[in-house]
Amino acid sequence: MEGSNVNPETKEAPASAAASPAGERPVVPAWAQPALSESPSLSHPTAGAGADESAARDERAAINRSLFMMQDHLAELDARLARLEPLLRVGSLARTGLRRLAGILRFPLKLAALILRWRETGRRIKDARFRSERLVFDSSRSVFMRRVDFLAFAGHLRRSFGFFPPAVYRVEPRQRLALASRPRVLHAIANVWVGGSTQLIVDLYNHLGHRFEMKVVTSALPAHGSHKGMSIDVVPKYDSRHFLRGIFSRFRPHIVHVHYWGDVDESWYRTIFEIAAEFGCPILQNINTPVAPFAGVRVDQNVFVSHSVLDQFGSTVPASVIRPGIDLDRFAPPAVIDPNSFDAIGMIYRLENDKLDKDAIELFLAIAERRPKTRIVIIGDGSLFAHFRSRVEQEGRLSQFEFTGYVPYEDLPAQFARFKTFIAPVRQESFGQVIPFAMCAGLAVAGYKIGAVPEILGDTRTLGETLDETVEIVTALLDDRKRIAALGERNRALALERFSVENMAVRYFQLYRDLAPREVEILSGLPDAVHFPI
DSSP states (O other), X not given: OTTTTSOTTOOOOOHHHHTSOTTSOXXXXXXXXXXXXXXXXXXXXXXXXXXXXXXXXXXXXXXXXXXXXXXXXXXXXXXXXXXHHHHHHHHHHXXXXXXXXXXXXXXXXXXXXXXXXHHHHHHHHHXXXXXXXXXXXXXXXXEEEEEEOHHXXXXXXXXXXXXXXXXXXXXXXXXXXXXXXXXXXXXXXXXXXXXXXXXXXXXXXXXXXXXXXXXXXXXXXXXXXXXXXXXXXXXXXXXXXXXXXXXXXXXXXXXXXXXXXXXXXXXXXXXXHHHHHHTTOOEEEXXXXXXOOOOSSOXXXXXXXXXXXXXXXXXXXXXXXXXXXXXXXTTOOOSSOOGGGGGEEEEEOOOSTTTOOTTHHHXXXXXXXXXXXXXXXXXXXXTTHHHHHHHXXXXXXXXXXXXXXXXXXXXXXXXXXXXXXXXXOOSOOSOOTXXXXXXXXXXXXXXXXXXXXXXXXXXXXXXXXXXXXXXXXXXXXXXXXXXXXXXXXXXXXXXXXXXXHHHHHHHHHHHHHHHSOTTSOOOTTSOSOOOOOO
């Protein structure tokens, strides 16, 4: 029947109402408002219900008025700021110029301080030289000689004295064009020192930065050098709640991505989780170290870097395993293999107590004793550096060892080309990107059977339970060049299959897409691909 789906109280609007401007509510005269029927046969609201409904309408109207007033004030503020924008730009440029000028003026003062403290300066120069010495094959004598790598020497001096320190990590976007309006992701990490967690954030910047606007909040920057291309806010551990709230208020993240490792940074992370919950942000928690997930507040999704960590600690919320990816092209094997690299071993780790301990050097000393002609390259720096060096000097094995100190990320492939067997002397391991780096470079990998190392390698034949067993495995491997080459080929094939950084970025893109609030535009029509030719 025609009109059966029409509200019987709906009337045709008067012409004056139809002519009202768009967005304005037409004023209905009192005579045109429907009156309550007096007939007892017709149901109608009770007096109490009508009063409640009227009060609710008045409250909504008051809220709307407040919102309109706030919008007007914000529009007025935006207009004032727009007039100040040229001055703000000039002020920003002036600030940058003053900072650079101050750096130039401080340069002679630093030089004067170095001269006055000449003993300390001499010690630093000597230490930088030691970290720059390389074992280089002298064909005329058929022996390896210690020689200074002057580029490395200059880099160590810059870092030691703080003169124009180089970038530690540098963002290199894979896609030049970024969407103008992007969902916002706030990365929270206790520090952005050298390590796999910082590398993961850089990789996400590189491959997802054109689809998501990103910012990093941390409590500590690297001691020497800085990161380029990342927006970073530093909030120290003490009295951090007020500053963190300000960052959340200004950035208004749609997703908070916490790179969690607990330990001494537990209280700082707790504040991050609590403020993210206050703002109602979806929380993605990465478990990057062997530690139980934070469980103090609501977490929407956990991501573990290995099945080993997930199996060890479990998860009370939805969880997945996403292995950190690597740049497969960057770590490809060298075109020409150095024949001397087959009788050389090396490692690349932070020389800190998170993965290593003071006994890690004992494995290398035992191998050096068994094979006096084997070269050993220790790449990395940290609090254990002095102990490792002291132990090697005590054993009289310095002629077999190189201690390179810190090596920039972009220089790591050249270091991998100097040995064919990578050693993992770790006491605990959640993932460890350096092992996939070595695998992709076509190296054999040996070490202790612990944590996620067997999972990464997909094999345990080159892993030992004890120091003596591991020494036997490594020395037997160094006696068999064909096996080293075969393991290297097998490891590279596995790395190409499992550890692509592009595949890793797609997995994180899918998580971000699923976690983002519904009102956020992800442009779902675009493909998930994040690597475009430039």
